[in-house]
Amino acid sequence: MLKQNMDLHAAGKRYSQSDGPVRRFNVKGKKLVNVVREDVVVRSAAEKLTHNSEKEDYIQELKQLATDLQFDPVIHLMQLNETEKELKDVPLDELVMNVCDGSDIDGVPGPSVAAYLESHNYQNVVGCDSLFINNTLTKNGMKELFRENLVSTPPGFALTKDMDLAKLIDQWGMTYPLFVKVSDSYGSVGLDDSSVCHDFEQVSTKCADLFKEFENLTVEEYIDGQEYSVLVSGNCRDENQNVIVYPPAERAFNKDLPRFKRFISYVRNWDETLLAHNYEAVEDSNDVAALQDLSRRAYAAVSGNAYGRVDVRKRDVSGKFYVLEVNASCGLGKGSSSEFILKLAGQTTQDFFQILLSSALKPPAETPSMQGSLGNLTMEPDSGVSLEHEEKDKVTALPPVLPAEVEQKIAKLIRNPSLALVPNPVVHVICAAVLTDAEACIPDPEGKLALSYGKDVEYVSELESIFRGLSYDPIVHVYNVDDVQDTLTKLSKEEDLIFNACLGNDGLAVAKLIEEIGFTHTVGLNARFFTESHDRQLMREGLSKSRLSVAAAVRAHRGQDLQALHSELIKEGIDVPVYVKPRIRGKQQTAHSLGQKVTTDEELKAVIATLPESEDWLIEDFVEGAQYMVLIAGDARDPCADLIVFPPVRVERSALSNAGKNSNGILGVVRKLSMISLGNKTKHNAQSATSTSVTGSTSALADSFSSMKQPDDLILQMDLQDLARRAFVAVHGSCYGLVTIVDREDGAGLTVIGVEGDIRFGDEKSGKILNLAGQNTEALFSWLLKRPVKA
Structure with missing residues (x-):
């Protein structure tokens, strides 16, 4: 009967429930496992041991699990090339539950069993299918899929005996230490303490040793840092199925292990007496979200279905996560990483299998049944072929496949808040990350970040946390470490959202690349704003063209004729005190790069004589008066775009000078008029920021900035906001910027000192300005992400 109905479907016909196959809950469960007999020839003794280790206990555990779930288990011990003989009846x-985890290449069945079940149309299969298994058979193959799908993975290449190892290392720009492993093996086979190589000789020796037994190797950069495991289940190719990402677990290595032995070698994996590692919960909520997001993408990149484990490492020096591999048909049950992960989610292995079975035990896809909380099955399109007695062929709902109480339990399990279920919109964040702690005993394996205008690791994590809090899935690309140009060229110009968080020359280079490609949706400074905010002379010219008041200045350089310089200063009406600062804003915001105040002619001569060679400097009239800062967000290039002009803050020179000012009254009305609403958190955050300002509980806040007095300063505040907006437009501002203005004490009015585009949010400037305005960084980013602009 079943064969007949399958033929009807092949002919494009539907069939009624009465003619369809019957699903049963209490059925015999066929367990397919592979145990390697002593007389079977396999590729290596280590792989045979890996397959047979505690396999009898595992089989008994599976049988008990099936029995507890009201199944009558039948175990099939599979051998390579004997699949049809074992399963034909x-x-x-x-x-059928398929847990065969060999590779076929090693002499142990794996993908061939899955392929047999698919080719013979077995209806209810629990286990990874052949596509998923084949995609994860080799580490080299996985790397290609990861790179194609923008999943961060350690830089590395495939190696065979006939390849030029030294040339490949050079071509890939590899940085030591490197890690050498077998591409198509498992269970840490081939890994030992010599796998981490610190020079070419060690790499060459390790490769030669492995080539004695294996044909395909992987050479990649060693990721020095913590290691994690993440369990994922579900079919990523079925939009009607939930892909569940469980809480990550850290594989915490014994601290007595030397630094470069903190990985799972073959001995440390299988000799439990060594106590090499245990599993621990991941406490940092941002790391939890990052690991779940990355693991879901890695699982999708290799077309995951059923279940698998994603192994990830975090590089200490940059804080970035890298996927090592995805393990299809990973170990389950007692003593496995999966058991610990399930405990983190408050579940058991039995709970896990109930969720798997709920998707395997389903009505045939040809019927339109929507029974069960996890059914979501769609009937195939009608071919238009009429059936005899079609008026009698009324499709009715199938009875529930699982008992109602089981379905309810499964639905409850899936609602577990520790699980990640729904993919978030992706934002590609480009960041230059470098540890800023000069005394940190962590090397820079890339060897090229020390001179970069980079942000510290904590800030990268901060950005990720902000985006995740806004329900985005941030994919971080570390400039000067990752191949950002290659990555961006592979993205969709029309669909992908890009956030350029780089500063300085790095930010300018990335902005130019983004504009060259022509992305439709970008957030960040445009290349022209980068240039004009870095070049103080260009900035001054742009401000002057817009008829904005700027301090008079002349250009200077080392070795300049002092008499000619003095004449030029007189011509511009500039007299000491003056401010001497570099024309180009420096990479590092040091006191030297920011400039210095000079109060006498003799001091000015001495400064000119010691200026760095081949650099232009500006001698600027020192403007005395009250100094203000205004934060602006939006795209000044678009005359129809909204610009947020935040309330100005006064830069305080004395501690707590304005700590007790009242921040209520008319300023609240002005804020509503001058700012676009930034979301539901505004009211709460405004109350919080006001409280901090009034009480002075955060002394640093009062020391640096204070809200303006009101209502006395209302007119001045409005003038400052209008002037700041004009200055931002004059230098082609985009995304956000800080405008510094001085209210001159000589009565000459408001003078623009500069517009700064390189802003790190959360620092002593921007973060406090936002707080005083009753806002936070999340609110600002939420507004920016909803209004991306064309590059």
């Missing part, structure tokens, strides 16, 4: 509607 198993009915097609039986529930």
